[in-house]
Amino acid sequence: MPIVLAASVENARILLDLFIMLAAAKLMAEVFERLKQPAVVGEILAGVLIGPSLLGWVAPSAIINILAEIGVIFLLFNVGLETKPQAIFQVGKRAVMVGVLGVLLPFVAGYFIAVAWGASFVESMFIGAALVATSVGITARVLGGMGLLDAPTARIILGAAVIDDILGLIILSLVSGVSQGGISYAGLAKTAAAAIVFTAFVGLVGSRVINRLAPFIQRLRLGRPFFTLGLILCLGLSVASIYVGVAAIIGAFLAGMAMAEATEENHKMHRMTTGVTEFLVPFFLVNIGMQLNLSVFSDSSVIIFAVLLTLIAVVTKFIGCGLGAFGMQKREMAQIGIGMVPRGEVGIVVAQIGLGLGVIGPTFFASVLFMAVATTLIAPPFIKVLFARGNDDPMKPEIEIDISDEFSRIG
Amino acid sequence: MPIVLAASVENARILLDLFIMLAAAKLMAEVFERLKQPAVVGEILAGVLIGPSLLGWVAPSAIINILAEIGVIFLLFNVGLETKPQAIFQVGKRAVMVGVLGVLLPFVAGYFIAVAWGASFVESMFIGAALVATSVGITARVLGGMGLLDAPTARIILGAAVIDDILGLIILSLVSGVSQGGISYAGLAKTAAAAIVFTAFVGLVGSRVINRLAPFIQRLRLGRPFFTLGLILCLGLSVASIYVGVAAIIGAFLAGMAMAEATEENHKMHRMTTGVTEFLVPFFLVNIGMQLNLSVFSDSSVIIFAVLLTLIAVVTKFIGCGLGAFGMQKREMAQIGIGMVPRGEVGIVVAQIGLGLGVIGPTFFASVLFMAVATTLIAPPFIKVLFARGNDDPMKPEIEIDISDEFSRIG
Numbered sequence: 001m002p003i004v005l006a007a008s009v010e011n012a013r014i015l016l017d018l019f020i021m022l023a024a025a026k027l028m029a030e031v032f033e034r035l036k037q038p039a040v041v042g043e044i045l046a047g048v049l050i051g052p053s054l055l056g057w058v059a060p061s062a063i064i065n066i067l068a069e070i071g072v073i074f075l076l077f078n079v080g081l082e083t084k085p086q087a088i089f090q091v092g093k094r095a096v097m098v099g100v101l102g103v104l105l106p107f108v109a110g111y112f113i114a115v116a117w118g119a120s121f122v123e124s125m126f127i128g129a130a131l132v133a134t135s136v137g138i139t140a141r142v143l144g145g146m147g148l149l150d151a152p153t154a155r156i157i158l159g160a161a162v163i164d165d166i167l168g169l170i171i172l173s174l175v176s177g178v179s180q181g182g183i184s185y186a187g188l189a190k191t192a193a194a195a196i197v198f199t200a201f202v203g204l205v206g207s208r209v210i211n212r213l214a215p216f217i218q219r220l221r222l223g224r225p226f227f228t229l230g231l232i233l234c235l236g237l238s239v240a241s242i243y244v245g246v247a248a249i250i251g252a253f254l255a256g257m258a259m260a261e262a263t264e265e266n267h268k269m270h271r272m273t274t275g276v277t278e279f280l281v282p283f284f285l286v287n288i289g290m291q292l293n294l295s296v297f298s299d300s301s302v303i304i305f306a307v308l309l310t311l312i313a314v315v316t317k318f319i320g321c322g323l324g325a326f327g328m329q330k331r332e333m334a335q336i337g338i339g340m341v342p343r344g345e346v347g348i349v350v351a352q353i354g355l356g357l358g359v360i361g362p363t364f365f366a367s368v369l370f371m372a373v374a375t376t377l378i379a380p381p382f383i384k385v386l387f388a389r390g391n392d393d394p395m396k397p398e399i400e401i402d403i404s405d406e407f408s409r410i411g
Numbered sequence: 412m413p414i415v416l417a418a419s420v421e422n423a424r425i426l427l428d429l430f431i432m433l434a435a436a437k438l439m440a441e442v443f444e445r446l447k448q449p450a451v452v453g454e455i456l457a458g459v460l461i462g463p464s465l466l467g468w469v470a471p472s473a474i475i476n477i478l479a480e481i482g483v484i485f486l487l488f489n490v491g492l493e494t495k496p497q498a499i500f501q502v503g504k505r506a507v508m509v510g511v512l513g514v515l516l517p518f519v520a521g522y523f524i525a526v527a528w529g530a531s532f533v534e535s536m537f538i539g540a541a542l543v544a545t546s547v548g549i550t551a552r553v554l555g556g557m558g559l560l561d562a563p564t565a566r567i568i569l570g571a572a573v574i575d576d577i578l579g580l581i582i583l584s585l586v587s588g589v590s591q592g593g594i595s596y597a598g599l600a601k602t603a604a605a606a607i608v609f610t611a612f613v614g615l616v617g618s619r620v621i622n623r624l625a626p627f628i629q630r631l632r633l634g635r636p637f638f639t640l641g642l643i644l645c646l647g648l649s650v651a652s653i654y655v656g657v658a659a660i661i662g663a664f665l666a667g668m669a670m671a672e673a674t675e676e677n678h679k680m681h682r683m684t685t686g687v688t689e690f691l692v693p694f695f696l697v698n699i700g701m702q703l704n705l706s707v708f709s710d711s712s713v714i715i716f717a718v719l720l721t722l723i724a725v726v727t728k729f730i731g732c733g734l735g736a737f738g739m740q741k742r743e744m745a746q747i748g749i750g751m752v753p754r755g756e757v758g759i760v761v762a763q764i765g766l767g768l769g770v771i772g773p774t775f776f777a778s779v780l781f782m783a784v785a786t787t788l789i790a791p792p793f794i795k796v797l798f799a800r801g802n803d804d805p806m807k808p809e810i811e812i813d814i815s816d817e818f819s820r821i822g
Contacts (some may be wrong), residue, residue, distance in 0.1 A: 011476070014477050015477075015481075015484075015646060016650045018481075018646055019649075019650050020644065021648040022643050022646060026633055030632055030633045033632035033634055039633060039634070063477055065422070066422055066425050069426070070426075070429075073426075157511065158809050205509055221445055222437055222440045222444055222450060223450070223689075227689060228689070231433060231689075232430065232433050232434050232437060235429055235430040235433060236434070238426055238430075239423060239427045242422070242426070248423075271679055271682040271683055271686065272682055273686060274683055274686065275683030276637060278634075278639065278642075410760050
């Protein structure tokens with residue numbers, strides 16, 4: 001390679017990584033679609049395959065991590081664009097029930113299984129906390145791909161995910177406090193209040209503000225004013241929600257929801273947003289798969305714990321959230337239960353926080369990572385089956401309808 | 412901020428940077444549109460404003476750099492999608508003439524002005540080389556915004572930019588060889604041959620391969636097969652071209668051109684690509700502006716040299732490329748000349764290579780950076796005027812027609 005390239009070799013390596021990730025993800029997506037399995041599972045497995053555990057072609061890095069985060073942020077923004085605030089408010093009470101029960105059961109069960117396995121008090125609390133966090137991006141991706149984001153149960157899942165995230169923040173603050181030698185109840189109350197006030201305020205007021213501003217936005221001279229404003233709002237509220245303490249995706253979802261009514265008929269904007277999502281979401285999915293570290297599983301007791309933790313994570317979330325939807329049809333309860341199962345990147349982040357604070361050992365960390373990735377792989381096939389419309393073959397290919405109700409296929 | 416956020420604070424800072432960059436870019440774009448000036452100039456100036464030189468809100472970083480590079484890559488991919496190979500081949504000879512003369516004049520002039528200013532032989536060679544590199548992204552952005560990418564002179568500019576890049580590589584290899592104590596003519600020939608063969612092969616064969624594969628692509632099960640394949644091809648050829656020695660944008664442009672015929676009627680794909688471009692190009696533009704380091708200009712002789720270098724860069728490129736189009740109308744010659752003036756990120760990269768090799772001092776480096784940014788700011792208003800259609804007011808607002816011939820505006 002010519003010497004003159006010194007300056008761009010660094011970027012070339014990153015672009016090569018992105019190329020490998022995208023190509024692997026899409027190859028696996030194609031394979032899984034042909035096997036009538038969810039594409040997301042294929043894309044996550046692509047990450048396991050090319051990641052450090054197996055082929056070692058690509059390693060997680062800060063840059064991949066930020067692209068993955070922007071990917072899931074835009075995924076939730078896109079979901080928000082399809083979700084009018086009213087649709088969430090209507091199911092508000094039920095979403096709260098689903099969120100609360102779906103947090104309590106996994107936390108308690110996670111805590112006790114860890115204690116039984118010999119983990120310390122603080123370690124067990126952290127493992128419990130890691131079991132709480134739902135990664136709604138995965139479910140939203142599958143349901144969006146099926147064109148079912150407007151289903152009543154899908155709305156309950158979206159609402160419950162917001163509640164879930166706020167409760168997760170409170171539990172994590174609590175557990176972190178304990179691990180650092182004491183809880184500041186005033187600080188905790190402040191954290192909780194900030195998260196709740198921010199979410200409620202943006203959720204309630206955002207849409208009205210955008211609807212009011214719509215005529216002015218339309219008159220802007222810069223190209224594609226709604227899309228441009230959407231990008232800025234999405235990034236802005238994502239950052240704001242991190243500073244408030246909740247996940248960036250909550251802010252992105254609220255940003256999308258705020259613009260849902262004003263841009264309902266704006267198909268071009270939806271398509272452009274879909275372009276960003278389709279480009280970046282594969283990095284999010286592959287990055288989850290790459291987190292899996294299979295080398296620590298040489299010890300069989302670690303394998304057993306990891307599998308057990310995964311089972312408990314699946315069962316308690318399924319039952320907890322399902323019970324939260326008590327009174328609905330059994331199929332709907334199951335839909336909500338399974339939709340909340342994936343822990344994905346949120347579970348990984350909690351485990352990383354525990355590792356960073358030095359309160360969780362490397363094998364428990366590996367088990368939590370396994371649980372986060374495994375729950376994310378297990379749920380989508382069941383989501384597809386349980387949400388399949390009609391009574392004929394639930395796997396039939398018509399479910400490929402896309403988030404913004406369009407195909408890119410020619411003709 | 413709650414302790415639990417430790418893990419996401421890093422990402423939060425980056426997301427905040429991106430938010431500031433995007434918001435500043437679009438605010439300035441709006442202001443410049445209202446002043447009937449090119450939006451790109453506003454977006455670059457936004458970078459000067461928020462960058463280290465003035466407000467210091469955002470500093471260049473590896474992550475911003477890669478996002479900027481992906482941005483300009485997709486910009487050229489998008490331009491390629493609008494460009495059928497035949498359209499470039501038709502103007503091939505003229506593009507070669509424009510490319511060659513547009514390289515020779517600035518190189519020679521840059522070399523001599525640097526020698527006159529007391530720079531060493533190698534340093535002067537590098538400054539000459541930095542004056543060679545045209546950043547076609549800026550011109551493509553302005554012409555795309557005017558809906559004029561299909562103008563004959565626009566095609567000549569695109570073709571000449573490819574020639575320009577290959578010649579720039581050869582000159583840079585030569586100069587680097589000299590600076591490292593000797594030229595390997597065999598190595599140089601190999602570098603040049605690889606670049607020429609790669610570009611010619613992909614340019615000639617790419618489109619036919621994609622056209623042949625189109626029916627198979629259409630039958631893929633994964634969502635949005637053409638868009639997905641486009642993303643993969645764009646990244647893949649960008650990486651390949653860096654390894655071959657030419658700029659990533661050349662590969663991206665060839666990737667787009669390869670898909671131009673097969674996806675001509677695929678408006679959804681074009682819109683999704685536009686979504687990616689619109690999201691990422693502002694980072695490319697703001698990043699150029701942020702490179703400007705005004706603090707070294709406390710010395711008035713540095714200012715004088717930087718301004719002189721800029722003037723020479725503008726004049727020699729304008730005359731060289733204009734002469735290359737000899738025989739066309741004067742207005743067309745001027746269009747081609749001015750379209751090749753911006754040096755942008757390519758000039759910056761050459762200067763950085765020189766700095767990295769230790770053959771260019773900090774004040775000459777600063778002057779080259781100034782030249783790269785200044786030529787990029789100077790050209791767009793003239794491009795707008797010279798390309799304005801019709802004989803009435805050349806600044807009339809109808810020129811806002813967009814790359815993929817669409818508005819995101821409601822109604």
